[in-house]
Amino acid sequence: MNGAVRRGPARGPGRLACAAAVLLAALWLWPAPPAIAHPHTWIDVVVVFETNPDDAVTAMEQTWIIDPTYSRYLHDDAMQQFEGATPEEKLANLGAEILDNLGEYHWYTEVHADDQGIAVRPEGPPELVMRDGRIRFRFRLTLAQPLDPRRQTLRYAVYDPTYFxxxxxxPATPPRLELSTGPCRLDILKPRPDPAIVARALALDYNQTGEADLGRHFAETVTAQCD
Known part of the structure; x- marks a missing residue:
């Protein structure tokens, strides 16, 4: 599984970030040097785009499937620290906090129409559940302006800029954009970071941050082609 969620003393998505301190105790017990390098947490993301009756893209739904170790910490932390009459209510409150804290990082999301960046913002409550030992965090981001995927090239990336x-x-659930005429083709471009940048990331300790936007070098970029 690949993917992650970042946390540091002064930066990071709040509760997701707090988990790093607990994970560190386990990481120090691992003999392999990469265990104390970036990244520390992994997320598998599933993306589904929404369109209006004119086939313009208006929103994207993301589901983050968090790695088992981090998921267990987040679940246990929610049960101990969050209000709620049921476990489901506690997890819902955790999800709301995470979504709010991710605003500082633009929800880890970049969307472009051709070369123009399109702002996104959350709409509606997120969903956070524990399933098969992994947290699934689902939320919806609306685009500041509709995007015509037939006339404009839709490109996006989802990544943690700190690369924590x-x-x-x-892999089993590719991104999806479906128009009234049928599905678009979404091509995932795998990252090919410079070896020197990889070495710098591997050299970072858990509480260190690299150059600004380090995570961009390790991000997958997705481009849509619609007929």
Whole structure:
């Protein structure tokens, strides 16, 4: 599984970030040097785009499937620290906090129409559940302006700029954009970071941050082609 969620003393998506301190105790017990390098957490992401009656893209739904170790910490933390009459309510409150804290990082999401960046914002409550030992965090982002995927090239990336968390698409569930005429083709371009950048990431300790936007070098970029 590949993907991640970041946390540091002054930066990181809040509760997701707090888990790093607990994970560190386990990481130090691992003999392999990469265990204390970036990234520390992994997320498999599933992306589904929404369209309006004119086939313009208006929103994207993301589901983050978090690695088992981090999932267990987040679940246990929610049960101990969050209000709620049921486990489901506690997890829902955790999800709301995570979504709010991710705003500082633009929800790890970049969307472009040709070369123009399109702002996104969350709409509606997120969903956070524990299933098969992994947290699934689902939320919806609306685009600031509709995007015509037939006339404009839709391109996006989902990544943690600090690279504390690695985010890659879930292999069995590719991103999806469907128009009234049928599905578009979404091509995932795998990252090919410079070896020097890889070495710098591997040299970072858990509480260190690299150059600005380090995670961009390790991000998958997806481009849509619609007929």
């Amino acid at each position: 968390i690695e985010v890659l698409h879930e």
